[in-house]
Structure formats: C-alpha cells, structure tokens
Amino acid sequence: MEKQDNLSIAHRYLSNTISKVTSLPTHELKNYNTAENVNSFFFTHDFGTYELEAKFSYCEGSPQKVALLIHGGNSDLSSLTPLEELLRSKNIATLSFNLSGLNNTSETKSSLSQNINESMTFYSLLKKVDIVIGYSLGGYIAIHLAKKFQIDELILLCPAIYSDLAINKMYGPDFKNEISKPYSFYYSSIWNFLMNYRKNVLIIYGELDGVKTNNGKSKGFYEINEVTKYSPIPYEIVQTFKTISMRKANFNLIIEKDKDHYLIKNIRKYNI
Numbered sequence: 001m002e003k004q005d006n007l008s009i010a011h012r013y014l015s016n017t018i019s020k021v022t023s024l025p026t027h028e029l030k031n032y033n034t035a036e037n038v039n040s041f042f043f044t045h046d047f048g049t050y051e052l053e054a055k056f057s058y059c060e061g062s063p064q065k066v067a068l069l070i071h072g073g074n075s076d077l078s079s080l081t082p083l084e085e086l087l088r089s090k091n092i093a094t095l096s097f098n099l100s101g102l103n104n105t106s107e108t109k110s111s112l113s114q115n116i117n118e119s120m121t122f123y124s125l126l127k128k129v130d131i132v133i134g135y136s137l138g139g140y141i142a143i144h145l146a147k148k149f150q151i152d153e154l155i156l157l158c159p160a161i162y163s164d165l166a167i168n169k170m171y172g173p174d175f176k177n178e179i180s181k182p183y184s185f186y187y188s189s190i191w192n193f194l195m196n197y198r199k200n201v202l203i204i205y206g207e208l209d210g211v212k213t214n215n216g217k218s219k220g221f222y223e224i225n226e227v228t229k230y231s232p233i234p235y236e237i238v239q240t241f242k243t244i245s246m247r248k249a250n251f252n253l254i255i256e257k258d259k260d261h262y263l264i265k266n267i268r269k270y271n272i
Contacts, residue, residue: 006041009058013066013093015125018043027053027098027105029078039088045097045121050108053077054097054122057084063093065130068123068145071096072136072160076103082267083133083157092131097122101171102137111175112137112167116144123149135264136160136232143190146197155202158209158261161237163187182216185237194244194251201251203241206259210238229260 006021021041025032040057055077067087069080077096084094099118101110119141123129131153134142139159146154163184169175178184194201211219212235219231245253256263 010041010043010056013058013127014056014095015127018125025053025055029076029105030103031078031081033081040084045125047100047118047121050100050106052098052100052106052118052122054095054125055084056093056095057088058093059088059091061091063091065092066126066128067092067094067131067133068119068126068129069094069096070119070132070134070138070141071099071102072138072158073102076105079264080135082265083135086267095122095126099138099141109170109172111170112140112162116141116167119145120148131155133157134159136261140190143194146199147193151199153200153202155204157204157264157267158206158233159203159237159241160233161185161188161190161240164189180217183234183236184216185234191240195248197248198250202254203245203251204254204256204263205233205238205241206261206263207255207257208260209233209263210235230262232261 010018010021021043023041025042026044039059040055042053042055044051044053069083071077071079076098080096084096087094098105099115100106100108123145132142132145132151133155135157137160139156140162142154142156145151162179164187166175166178169178208229209231210233211222211231213219216234216236218234221228221230223229241253245251
C-alpha cells in the first residue's frame, strides 16, 4: 500500500514515466539516516550507460511549492537532508538527486558539463518547479539551469564559479589543474549572464568562507582558535557577488556570521 501511495504522489508531481519507487535508497549514501526520510521516496533514472538515484521529499497535504536541490562536490543527495527538512517545514516539496562523478553511487567518469545535463534531466521530470537551490558546485550548475529554464526563485548556497574551460574537463587531475589556476574563475561567461539576469536570486555565504589570499586561489582548510574551518571559495568570487548585489535589486546577498563553507549543516537556523 505504501509503495502505491508513493507512486501516486510521484505521478502527481513527476513525469508519468516513473514506474517504480522505493522507500529506501538502492545506492549507499554518505549521510543516510532512515529516521530522516519520513515522507519521502527514491527512484532511479536511466542515463543509458549508467543510472542515477533521486529522492522526492514531501509534506503532509499539498505543498505550496516544489524545489529542485543540487548537491556539491565530493558528496551525494544525502548532504541535502538538513535543507530538505527546512523546506518541508515551510510546506515545500523537494527533489534531490545524485550527480555522477562526485560520489560512489555511479562509476562513470563525469564532468561539469555532464552534471549540468543530468540536472536538466531531473528538472524536466518535475511537472512544476518553483525554486532551484544549488550548494557549492551545485550552485554553479543551478546558474546554468537558469540559463535554460524560467526559474522564479534561484538560491545559491556558497556557490562556486568555474572557468568556461573547466566545464568539459573530466573530474580528476585535468579538472583540478584547471580550477587551481589563479583567478581562473574570472574567465567564466557566467558573470555576464548574472549581470543581465532579471529573476530573483538569493546568495548565502558563511563569513569564514571566501577568505582572502594573495594568490587568486582559495584558502582551503585553516584554523581559528584551534578549530578547523573550510574556505574552498576564492575571496574574489564572494566580492564579485557583493558587487553584483549592490548593483542589481533582484540580487540579495546574505553573509552568515561565524559560518564557513559547511553552513548547510545548520541551514535550519538561517533565513531562507
């Protein structure tokens, strides 16, 4: 009965091509907790030579909105659980999914370009999308979705920006070498797109992310009062978003005090 109920919910909000849903994930997730998956179900989508798993999380009754969530690098959809819980408390249903090449759920080699296409596919599975939220690398992908689709609300959590050359580099040494080049993020057509973008954009960074260096690269891991913090976003990226938000009324930038790149872990405390 539960499977049928979930399938009915799937067909209400997702493409009718989805024929099977499960209460538990079929792939091992990094931060999976059964207790956190109430009112949710999983399904897989076939990409030909590989498949990716997705999770739909819903609230009691009819949700006011539906959000697509995109995780960051070196993680999977389970990293978005705190965000799912926050949105569910606000009567917002969510679809999250695994990206290839960034976790152990698929063995295929991948790239940003491939992840962008995967995200577009999952976006298209939803009958309605009100909000797109991307975290870190997922923020960069979310911007690419905004280039393709009409998105009413775009939310970028600690977004990364990559050079145009990085898009087609396979994850591994080639990709790392490209994004490690000093100031390479300036060579991105994304900046011009954002300057001309007219929909609402909310950007949130932790103040301990985007720490200033003298080499055009990110700070990475560092310590404050013997506590390890993480700043993978170069200082100049955050400053550029500050400049854009001052020039454009549709951009709202929030800097969360005393938080680093891992602010999503405590996302329930923030004003989203």
